Amino acid sequence: MDYLEFKIQCLEEFREILIAELAEIGFDSFLETEDGIDAYASEADFDREKFDELISNYQNAAQITLTEGMMPKVNWNEEWEKNYDPIEVEDLVYVRASFHTPQPGFKYEIVINPKMSFGTGHHATTFQMLRHQGEIDHGGKRVLDVGSGTGILAIMAHLLGAKEVEAFDIDDWCVDNGNENFDLNGVKTRMGLGTIRDVNPRGTFEIVLANINKNVLLDEMEVYAGLLPSKGFLLLSGFYTEDIADLLDAASPYALKLVKMSSKDNWAALILQKS
Known part of the structure; x- marks a missing residue:
């Protein structure tokens, strides 16, 4: 062909x-x-x-x-x-493909064979989300990864000691690729297919991860907030720095308060906590 x-x-x-x-x-x-x-x-x-x-x-x-x-x-x-290079997120995590040699000096390692899915660590949004994950205690927590792509954030949550990780994406090829990457990293979770409303996660999650885009985040903010217990964390990225005010305005009615913000290459990331 x-x-x-x-x-x-x-x-x-x-x-x-x-x-x-x-x-x-x-x-x-x-x-x-x-x-x-x-x-x-x-x-x-x-x-x-x-x-x-x-x-x-x-x-x-x-x-x-x-x-x-x-x-x-x-x-x-x-x-x-020929075109995929490893990624270093400070000394926190080394993200490589299966054909790369492991490197010492990092707390964690993630193996990602991305194929055509999104989220290899190369993009500023994924990089920042990984870094913010490293700043939050995942030990024994339930974690939800919304729009999981390659599954890289769900894998990071697993490495950080999450008790349970749930992940899903709207594209079936992302689901297939994500499950392959879960296997490469010893993650037993299987990725679901659909939007957050389709999947309808049950119970509460102490950490919700959503690296999507501004419009989806604004539309689903109420759903994220409803899944978080008091003191639960919501990590967001996938939007520009000039959109931060809009995201914070949307989060405010649901008692989601800003803990930290960051930016890289004009892409923003937020850590919010439910009060």
């Missing part, structure tokens, strides 16, 4: 957004590059009209330049291995 290859140069903050959008219209493999992303779709499944519309919608905001070509008989594993 021949694949269409699109080399997309764009602003860094739009990479994951474009990957998510392209996945919705039939693209099935991605590589992050220094300048943006390479995106691949089988020639048989490619929808030119939807693709042109998507690119047009983001052309100016993301400063997109595009080169199109053909790549026959791609060895995806080889291409992926």
Whole structure:
């Protein structure tokens, strides 16, 4: 099967957004590059009209330049291995793929084979969420990972001593990849499929993790708050620093108070606690 290859140069903050959008219209493999992303779709499944519309919608905001070509008989594993580097989150955790050599000097190690799922530790939002997790006691706690992607945050919760971890995502390919990554890291949890309202988690969770996007976070804030006991923590990311005020305004009616905020590459992350 021949694949269409699109080399997309764009602003860094739009990479994951474009990957998510392209996945919705039939693209099935991605590589992050220094300048943006390479995106691949089988020639048989490619929808030119939807693709042109998507690119047009983001052309100016993301400063997109595009080169199109053909790549026959791609060895995806080889291409992926050439473009995936390990990630160091301070001395807390070393995030690597299965073909990387383990490194000493870190408290924890996570093995992630991301395929086309999101959350490898490379993006500023995932990096900050991992760092904030390291600042909160997970020992013996129930943890909920909303929109889990590769499962990296759920795996981190397991390593930090969580008693029970529940995770889910809206995309079935994320669920498959997340479960593979859980197996690689000795996590017995199985990832669920659906939104938080579809999955309808039961009971309370002392820690809720949600690295999604602003609109989803605003829409689901009441649900997160309802799952938290008094003194429970809500960790949020997936939005820009200029959106912090909107998130805090949405959290305030549910007794969620700011404990800490951080930013990296204009992406923000918050630790909130229910009073």
